[in-house]
Amino acid sequence: MSNRKDRLKGSLINFAGLLVLFFILVLVMQSGVVSSYVRGIIVQCFFAIIMVTSLNLVMGFLGQIALGHAGFMAVGAYTSALLAKAMTQANILTATPAAGVVQFLICMAAGALMAGLFGLIVGIPALRLRGDYLAIITLGFGEIIRVIIQNLKIAGSKGLAQGQAGQPLIGIPVMNNVYVLYWIMVLCVAIMFTFVRSKYGRAIMAIREDDIASSCVGLNNTYYKVLTFTISAMFAGVAGAIFAHRGLGTLSQNDFSFLKSTDYVIMVVLGGMGSMTGSIVAAIVLSALPELLRAAAQYRMLVYSVVLVLVMIFKPTGLFGAYEFSLQRGLKRLFGGRKEAQKA
Amino acid sequence: MSEPLTNPASDTPVLEVKNLGINFGGLRAVSEFNLELHKGELVGLIGPNGAGKTTVFNLLTGVYQPTEGYFKLEGRKMNGRQTHQIVAAGVARTFQNIRLFKQMTVLENVLTAFTKDLRYGIVSSTFRSGSFWKEEKAIEDKAMDLLRVFHMEDKAHYVAANLPYGQQRKLEIARALATDMKVLLLDEPAAGMNPTETAELLDCIGIVREKFNIAILLIEHDMSLVMKICERIIVIDYGETIAQGLPAEISKNEKVIAAYLGEQEEEGPIC
Numbered sequence: 001m002s003n004r005k006d007r008l009k010g011s012l013i014n015f016a017g018l019l020v021l022f023f024i025l026v027l028v029m030q031s032g033v034v035s036s037y038v039r040g041i042i043v044q045c046f047f048a049i050i051m052v053t054s055l056n057l058v059m060g061f062l063g064q065i066a067l068g069h070a071g072f073m074a075v076g077a078y079t080s081a082l083l084a085k086a087m088t089q090a091n092i093l094t095a096t097p098a099a100g101v102v103q104f105l106i107c108m109a110a111g112a113l114m115a116g117l118f119g120l121i122v123g124i125p126a127l128r129l130r131g132d133y134l135a136i137i138t139l140g141f142g143e144i145i146r147v148i149i150q151n152l153k154i155a156g157s158k159g160l161a162q163g164q165a166g167q168p169l170i171g172i173p174v175m176n177n178v179y180v181l182y183w184i185m186v187l188c189v190a191i192m193f194t195f196v197r198s199k200y201g202r203a204i205m206a207i208r209e210d211d212i213a214s215s216c217v218g219l220n221n222t223y224y225k226v227l228t229f230t231i232s233a234m235f236a237g238v239a240g241a242i243f244a245h246r247g248l249g250t251l252s253q254n255d256f257s258f259l260k261s262t263d264y265v266i267m268v269v270l271g272g273m274g275s276m277t278g279s280i281v282a283a284i285v286l287s288a289l290p291e292l293l294r295a296a297a298q299y300r301m302l303v304y305s306v307v308l309v310l311v312m313i314f315k316p317t318g319l320f321g322a323y324e325f326s327l328q329r330g331l332k333r334l335f336g337g338r339k340e341a342q343k344a
Numbered sequence: 345m346s347e348p349l350t351n352p353a354s355d356t357p358v359l360e361v362k363n364l365g366i367n368f369g370g371l372r373a374v375s376e377f378n379l380e381l382h383k384g385e386l387v388g389l390i391g392p393n394g395a396g397k398t399t400v401f402n403l404l405t406g407v408y409q410p411t412e413g414y415f416k417l418e419g420r421k422m423n424g425r426q427t428h429q430i431v432a433a434g435v436a437r438t439f440q441n442i443r444l445f446k447q448m449t450v451l452e453n454v455l456t457a458f459t460k461d462l463r464y465g466i467v468s469s470t471f472r473s474g475s476f477w478k479e480e481k482a483i484e485d486k487a488m489d490l491l492r493v494f495h496m497e498d499k500a501h502y503v504a505a506n507l508p509y510g511q512q513r514k515l516e517i518a519r520a521l522a523t524d525m526k527v528l529l530l531d532e533p534a535a536g537m538n539p540t541e542t543a544e545l546l547d548c549i550g551i552v553r554e555k556f557n558i559a560i561l562l563i564e565h566d567m568s569l570v571m572k573i574c575e576r577i578i579v580i581d582y583g584e585t586i587a588q589g590l591p592a593e594i595s596k597n598e599k600v601i602a603a604y605l606g607e608q609e610e611e612g613p614i615c
Binding site: 004007191194195198199200202203205206209210212213214215216217218219220221 | 405407426427428431432436437439443444445446447448452455456457459460462464466469470472476477519520522523
């Protein structure tokens with residue numbers, strides 16, 4: 001642990017690094033080469049990063065397999081979308097683009113809270129189970145959430161009062177300002193990172209390593225497990241909100257199928273369970289790559305599975321997870337300790 | 345033999361166990377286990393394999409809930425409490441098959457046991473407030489002091505899994521001590537150790553007794569170790585307490601000899 005001056009210096013360096021990345025983003029956006037299609041990919045990277053790091057909290061750090069994370073994303077997405085529609089209908093915060101951003105932030109927060117609430121409700125019974133059983137029950141809950149949404153009258157077609165069950169939700173206000181989304185992403189990752197680098201992180205890693213020993217040093221396993229699951233679900237909700245407003249204006253429950261959950265699980269595993277760096281890199285690469293290789297889209301799952309098998313054989317801990325706790329070292333190697341090592 | 349021995353030195357025992365027992369289905373794994381453990385005492389719990397020694401530890405740490413009897417810690421009844429609550433109240437243990445947080449560093453292993461000392465919440469942790477750093481620094485200093493007691497301060501940043509066996513044992517004891525307990529349960533600390541490591545462990549237990557003034561209950565198969573350091577010994581077999589007393593008495597007790605070596609047949613040993 002360092003003294004106050006070193007810590008301040010470290011934070012400033014981290015922040016400077018984030019600013020540099022931000023200015024690169026601004027330059028790219030202003031250069032005029034970015035089509036709305038590329039902008040879509042950038043936004044996709046942002047919500048994928050939040051989604052994958054949040055899933056990594058549960059899978060990598062807490063060591064529990066969760067296969068229903070897209071369910072929480074759906075809760076966040078629909079909550080945010082419906083609230084935004086309601087606010088727009090009532091003409092609240094719609095006057096200027098800046099007001100639109102505020103509206104989005106409010107809706108996103110609501111989505112996060114709602115997803116967190118669902119995480120809590122699902123987590124309390126589910127986290128009594130371990131391993132395969134937990135995987136199955138989270139899968140089940142994810143599907144239940146999706147099917148409930150499918151049958152909600154307010155969550156289909158034009159939504160709210162004019163809603164129709166079973167239809168995609170349309171006419172969602174768009175918020176795809178990459179500058180705002182960048183800072184939201186940074187904030188989310190930073191919060192999750194500080195969570196891991198605190199007593200909470202130590203506790204959940206101890207539970208992952210040995211849950212009998214962790215309770216025998218006085219840790220309330222259930223509390224830490226449910227807390228982590230809830231926080232993870234909250235950030236999945238944030239990712240869902242960004243997803244909902246990403247620019248298409250529509251939202252279908254099919255966007256949150258079991259396959260979506262497995263996509264993110266693959267990213268966590270490939271990046272390295274217990275490595276946030278790995279999660280970020282995997283999220284960016286695996287979000288951007290399929291778009292860039294659009295021509296070979298139908299072979300995507302084939303390539304995924306082959307890559308996954310190869311990684312499991314040659315690097316079972318994931319690309320960045322050789323040392324499960326080499327977060328900082330991995331960050332240094334990759335980002336020169338800039339990115340979300342903030343305030344570490 | 346069912347009445348527990350009392351130590352005249354102090355009157356209120358730290359740990360009082362009364363008729364503790366547990367059934368697994370029809371099997372009585374432990375029955376009518378009695379014990380009074382006073383501050384500063386070291387009591388040995390011995391018995392043949394499968395006698396129920398570790399089950400007693402599991403009962404005393406809330407891993408199993410007793411089906412009969414109770415135990416009190418400093419006069420407070422502990423039945424029905426979960427493991428982490430009992431640990432918070434002051435019982436810590438080590439395990440027969442070492443259970444460290446293997447992929448965490450030596451320091452982190454000890455820090456984890458100090459979690460109860462950290463009062464900061466999520467907000468304070470996220471914004472890295474002054475109290476966050478202050479509290480983290482305080483427990484890190486305490487953890488380093490503890491490691492220093494066991495001469496492991498230079499290994500603080502090693503990954504626990506990479507430590508040699510004897511030091512893993514020591515780290516487990518250090519981690520248990522970090523929970524700030526009144527009663528320490530050691531489950532076969534010398535298992536799998538060579539004579540040098542066992543000697544080191546003896547020193548280590550000596551240091552613990554001297555510096556922390558706690559009560560220790562020790563399961564051990566190494567008889568020379570038990571006889572050397574325990575003040576009293578309880579012997580159990582098939583879940584029943586068959587003898588208890590001073591080491592010298594125990595080593596002569598016929599029931600104990602029978603339990604360990606088998607009943608003497610009329611015709612004498614076959615071999």
